[in-house]
């Protein structure tokens with residue numbers, strides 16, 4: 001049985017970036033990651049819309065993980081933090097001095113009755129959230145010939161809370177291009193009661209749905225798909241969960257999500273079911289040699305890769321301090337970002353903190369649909385991800401934000 005100074009469990013966006021930051025530890029750092037392939041999930045929105053190829057989202061894990069660290073290609077099946085042990089699928093137990101938990105969020109497609117069958121069998125049902133089913137989205141849009149195009153948002157926290165509506169805007173634009181928009185109802189059925197959680201961007205998106213003639217039904221939660229009858233059944237959360245059927249001709253489903261089962265069964269989670277970390281330091285609330293990162297954690301911010309980037313910088317500093325025997329002091333402000341693509345050439349770039357206060361990088365109003373922010377999302381972010389973040393050198397845009405603000409204050413363009 002092996003032992004490592006730092007064990008990282010999960011080698012996705014967060015795990016891989018942290019392993020790169022810790023490369024000076026050499027083989028004293030190991031990453032437990034079962035998948036051969038590493039996916040840049042944020043580009044799946046554009047894969048679904050036929051703008052980017054799926055291949056642009058994939059690289060072999062071996063190429064993405066730093067060569068310095070040990071890659072344990074297996075999954076964690078049990079966490080035993082009292083004894084500093086993680087058990088692997090192989091039965092091996094790995095011990096550690098410090099643990100970073102970065103397992104991401106689990107996609108619970110099975111919780112919607114008939115959804116997996118529909119995704120497997122009905123060409124008109126797709127889901128950008130899964131590496132397999134994201135490849136169905138564009139062919140389904142191409143085959144669509146009018147009728148009801150329905151987009152769903154589940155009744156759980158999800159990663160990238162903007163993604164369920166981004167694909168809708170791209171599809172709506174595509175339907176206009178292919179000439180079927182006139183005979184199409186574009187319908188957004190969301191479990192939430194608002195279009196977006198931050199007021200500034202919600203107001204802007206509200207205008208977008210109105211301008212684009214999109215029908216939004218709030219408090220509608222997808223519970224069943226009967227693909228043989230092309231019917232999606234929603235429960236109305238504000239009307240005693242009354243079930244209402246919707247006929248669909250295209251369905252984009254965002255599945256319910258939760259913390260991975262292996263964590264739910266461990267002592268690492270809180271009552272809400274997420275890895276129980278201090279929201280400022282990312283250190284575990286019960287096990288001080290454990291840190292949590294990204295989508296599997298209790299951090300009360302929107303779950304995104306951009307948030308993970310900012311968290312990595314804080315976690316790294318705090319981990320080094322705790323390794324030296326000091327307290328964790330650098331504090332995470334909850335920074336997160338969601339590039340809300342509204343067409344093949346425009347984007348609303350939401351950036352905000354724990355309080356839902358906008359924390360915008362660029363020196364102009366990012367709630368406006370802009371081509372610049374679309375280009376950042378489509379062309380610059382993937383480069384930042386593969387070439388900077390995966391090398392351990394991207395802690396989010398805070399430095400640029402501060403530099404730009406300072407520059408503008410000096411030239412008296414903005415007041416503080």
Ligand code: FAD
Nearest residue numbers: 010012013014041042075076103104160294295304305306
């Ligand atoms: P992940 O990157 O998901 O990594 C988790 C890793 O853990 C995986 O590699 C998995 O194989 C591994 N794992 C799982 N179980 C085990 C186990 N038992 N043992 C060991 N390893 C395990 N973010 C943005 O910032 N901007 C966007 O525009 C954006 N758009 C998105 C669009 C879509 C369609 C999707 C799906 C996501 C989008 N995101 C976006 C979100 C972003 O991809 C995630 O928030 C980010 O990847 C989270 O990083 P993570 O390290 O927490 O989890």
Ligand code: UQ1
Nearest residue numbers: 042305306309337361381385396397
């Ligand atoms: C970001 O940092 C990031 O990580 C690389 C993303 O991709 C996952 C993003 O989508 C965004 C928007 C950011 C934030 C960065 C800037 C420059 C606004």
